[in-house]
Amino acid sequence: RRRVGWVEVCGTVLEESGKEGPNSVVYAMFDPVEEMVWAGTSTGRLVGQLCAYEGLGEEEEEEEEQMMLTLKTVTNVRSFRSAVNQLLPLPAGVASLSEDAFRIHSRQGIPLLSMHFPHVGAGEDAESAHFTCMEFDPTGTGLLLGGNNKWLTSVDLLTSQVTGSTAVPNAISVMKNTNRYLACAGMEGSVTLRDPNSLTALHTLVAHAGPVTGMDVADNMLVTCGMSMYRGAYNTEPAVKVFDLRRSPRPLASIAVPMGPCLLQFSPKFSSTLLAASPSGAWQLCDVGGLFALPAVYQVPTPGLTAMDISPSGELVVFGDTDGGVFVWSDRRGGTVSLHAHSSFDTVLPDHRAPSSEMVWTEETPLSAAPLPPNPDGLPLLSDWPPMASGPCHPPVRIDPMFLAEVTQKEFVGYASNPGVQYGRQQRGLPSLLALQGGEEGEREANLNPAQEGRKGGGGCIPREYRLQEIRVGKLGIEAFNFRQYNATCFAGLENTIPNSYANAWLQAMFFLRPLRSRVLNHLSSKEVCLSDELGFLFHMMKISRAACCQATNFLRAFSQLPEASRLELLDKATATAFIARDGSDLQLLKRVQNLNRFVLEQLHKEMGGKEHHEASAIEMVFGASMLRISTTLGSDAAAGQVQETKEFQWRLAYPKHLSHPPSSPSPAASSAGVV
Secondary structure, eight states, rough: OOOEEEEEOOOOOOEOOOTBBBOOOEEEESSSSSSSEEEEEESSEEEEEEEEEEEEEEGGGGGGOOOEEEEHHHHHHHOOOOOOOOEOSSSEEEEEEEESEEEEEOTTTTTTEEOOEEESSSSSOOOOOOEEEEETTTTTSSEEEEEEEEEEEEEETTOOOOOOEEEOOOOOOEEESSSSSSEEEETTTTTEEEEETTTOOEEEOOOEEEESEEEEEETTTTEEEEEEETEEEEEESSSSEEEEEEESOOOEEEEEOOOOOEEEESSSSSTTTEEEEESSEEEEEETTTTTTTEEEEEEOOOOOOEEEEEEEEEEEEEOOOOOOOEEEEEEEETTTTTTTTOOOOOOOOOOOOOOOOOOOOOOOOOOGGGGOOOOTTOOOOTTOOOOOOOOEEEEEOOOOOOHTTOEEETTTEEOOOOOOOOOOOOOOOEEEHHHHHHHHHHHHHTOOOOHHHHHHTSTTTTTTTGGGOOOOOOOTBBSSOGGGHHHHSSSSSEEEEEEEEGGGGHHHHTTTTTTHHHHHHTTTOSSSSOOHHHHHHHHHHHHHHOOOOOOHHHHHHHHHTTTHHHHTTSSOOOTTTSSSSSSTTGGGGHHHHHHHHHHHHHHHHHHSSSTTTSSSOOHHHHHEEEEEEEEEOOTOOOSSSEEEEEESOOOOOOOGGGSSOOSSSOOOOOOHHHHO
16 A cells, blocks of 8 residues: 555535434544444434445456545434534444433444433532533443533443532533543643542643643643634634643643644554644644644645544544535555454444335325235234123113003102012023133033122123132142232232231232332331331232232231220221220221321331431331421411421311302301311
C-alpha cells in the first residue's frame, strides 16, 4: 500500500426522514473490531456503514488503481427521540447516549439494553439529566455518565442499575481515562483530575476561559482545545493546550493553531501526532513532542464540521458535518479500519427483508385478504379461540295450560300454587349429554340425585374442573390430600379447617403486597410472642411452597395469645377465653375482618419500630396516611382550636347524615363522626 498523502477517498450523505427532519451527524467513530463506521445523528438514529473496497477482483490484485473504498449502510435504527451525544464501542455492540437515556445495540441493530434517566442525583438536589459524555469505569464493569448537571453518575452494565452519583461543582463536557486519573473537562474551562476509585478531585488544571470542546490523552500527555471570550462572545481559541501528567500535573505549553480547533485526537500509530479540526472543516496535524503544527492544512468540503475520529490502524479518518455527510480520508491506497482487517472471520450483517407489496384497500376488500404474520412453528394464533367449555343452551320452558288456568291475578301480579317444579331441573336429557362428554365418569356424575349434584357445585353444565371438590380425609389426615392436582398455579393455599381460619383471605391479600412482604421476611426479634416474626415465617413458607397447602397455625396461635385480640372479639369461640362474651359476633364477619385488619396493622407497627423506637415502620410507609384532628369549642374562634396530626392505617367512610334527610326537615347537628 503506497502512501499518496491525505485525500478524501469516499463520502456519503445520510438519508433524511420527513417526519424526523434532517440527519446532522453529532458523533462518529470507527469500529475497533469490524470494518465499519458508526454515526449518531441529531434525530436519535444510530447508523452503521460497512467500509468495503470495490473494483478489485481476484485476478486484479496488482492493479491498485482500480481499488475504491465505499460506504454501505447496513444498520439504521432509531435509538432515541433526541440527539445521540456520544458512542462507545463494546464487545457485544455499540453503546449510545442521549440527554436522558442510554442504550446498547448489537452490530446488527438489535437492542440489548435500555436505561432511562428522568432525574439524576439524590434527595432535594436531584435535577434533570442532560448527559453529554460517557466513559468506561476503570474500576468495574460499568460506565460513568456526565453532562450539563452537577452529578457524575455510575451505571453497572451487568445489573442495569445506577450504582452511585457523585456531586461535581461544574458541568462536564468531555471525559477521558488516563493511566492514573479520570480527566473531566468542564464547561467553565478547567480540567479536573479525579481518583478512579473514589472519584474525588485530586488536581484542577485551568485550560481555557470558556467551555472545553475537545480533549484527548496519550501516555502522560493531555491536550485540550476550547473557547475563549472575545468582545463579549465565545470564539474558538486558536491554540491547543498541552499538559504533563507525570508526578504533579502541570501545564506544559501551547501549540498555535490559527484555524481554531474544536476537535482533537491522537493518532494510534504515532503517539506524538495529534489531529486538530476546526468547525469550518479545516484540519491539520500537530507534533506534540516538538510543540508545533505541521504546515499542511487540509479542507473538508462541509458547511460545518461536528464529528471526527481516527481508525485503530491510523490509516483512515472520518468526518461528520451538519448536513448529514460522512467523509473518509486516507493517506494511502487500500487503507483499512482495523489492524486485523484481513482476519479469517467475516462481518456479520443484518438480514434485510424485501418490502412487501402494498395492498389497495377498497370497500369491497375482505379483511381475510390481509396477510398473516409468518408462523413457521405452527403455533396457535391469538385469534384462535379454544372450544367453549359449556353445554348446549336450554330451550324455553313451556308452561302447562292447566297451570295458567289456576292463576289468580291481583292488581298486576299473578299467583298460583307451585306444582313441584324445581329451579334448574326442568330440562331432562342433560345427563345423556354429560355422559357422552365424560364417558363412564360422566355417566356416573350425570346419574347423581339432586342432593348429590347440589354438593357437586350445582351440576348441570358446569365443567368438572370448576365444580366444588369434596376433600376425603384418610388415615393420615389433611396432609395426605394432593392439593397440587387441583391447583394449576404456583401459589400456595391456606388450610381453612383450623380455628380463626377466617383470617386466611386477609393473609393472602397481605402476602401479595411486595413492600410489606419484603419487610416482614427480613424482620426478626427476640420476643416470645411476635406477630411480625410469625407472619414472616408464614410468608416464607407460602413463598417456597408451590401449589401446596400451608397452615397458619403458628401465626394464629400467637394471634390468640394477645389479650387485645380477645377484647376485640377477633377469636373464634373455641379459642376465646371464658370471660369474653361472644354472642352474635360470628354473624358480623365483615366487622370482624375490619377489626382484624386494624388490630394486626397496629400490632405490626409497634413491633417493627413504629411507636417504641419513634421511627417510621414499614407499616407506616406502606399503609400510613396523615390525618389532622381539629378540636374546637362551640362559640369560640375556630383559629384557637387544637390541631393534632396522627397516622391512620384504615379509614372508615361515613355517608353524611344530612344528605339522607329531606330538604324540609332540619339537618342533624354535626359531630366528629359525621365529619370523618
